[in-house]
Amino acid sequence: DVKVTQSSRYLVKRTGEKVFLECVQDMDHENMFWYRQDPGLGLRLIYFSYDVKMKEKGDIPEGYSVSREKKERFSLILESASTNQTSMYLCASIGQGPYEQYFGPGTRLTVT
Amino acid sequence: DAKTTQPTSMDCAEGRAANLPCNHSTISGNEYVYWYRQIHSQGPQYIIHGLKNNETNEMASLIITEDRKSSTLILPHATLRDTAVYYCIVTEGILTGGGNKLTFGTGTQLKVEL
Numbered sequence: 383d384v385k386v387t388q389s390s391r392y393l394v395k396r397t398g399e400k401v402f403l404e405c406v407q408d409m410d411h412e413n414m415f416w417y418r419q420d421p422g423l424g425l426r427l428i429y430f431s432y433d434v435k436m437k438e439k440g441d442i443p444e445g446y447s448v449s450r451e452k453k454e455r456f457s458l459i460l461e462s463a464s465t466n467q468t469s470m471y472l473c474a475s476i477g478q479g480p481y482e483q484y485f486g487p488g489t490r491l492t493v494t
Numbered sequence: 495d496a497k498t499t500q501p502t503s504m505d506c507a508e509g510r511a512a513n514l515p516c517n518h519s520t521i522s523g524n525e526y527v528y529w530y531r532q533i534h535s536q537g538p539q540y541i542i543h544g545l546k547n548n549e550t551n552e553m554a555s556l557i558i559t560e561d562r563k564s565s566t567l568i569l570p571h572a573t574l575r576d577t578a579v580y581y582c583i584v585t586e587g588i589l590t591g592g593g594n595k596l597t598f599g600t601g602t603q604l605k606v607e608l
Contacts (some may be wrong), residue, residue, distance in 0.1 A: 421600075483538075483540060485536075485539070488537050
């Protein structure tokens, strides 16, 4: 089974802190994604990466950056966390067949 | 990507078929219909996808109307564990390097009850 893991299930950070959210997949997938999920807004794509060191902006990239140094790992970075970045963050990966995204369990981030 | 419309919530008795509708009247010829679900406190899970023909797998069936403007996800024998939010997504959006961009709306909250 494909496994997508995220470094933390719950995280509490202070405004202005730099925050790293890590995602690792074990199926050699090329494409990886970061979403955030907020009540009433569904899932929104922040960034995605289709290869090592490659990244593209999704629908809401402002306030975020990403890093993909190794194929299995995709990191989401909040350079200076703000309270409006309190959310559930979901990582996903997909192989060459473009039909099925595999999601991690999510990280619930609270910025105070 | 075409917009989809789903009911906000639905109820279903355990053991009965759950039929979840989705309207996608602006779908274009090369757009697929995907269904995902999200059980509380978990990441979304892929269920099924289709282009024109009806599809069936071990989890569900997908019925797409002939004009492709709507579809129905069928869970043939719903169980309590099928209680989840179900997302209908329509997209052709091929990402650079492969893979489809999926835009998740707010979905349908299905509640399966005894």
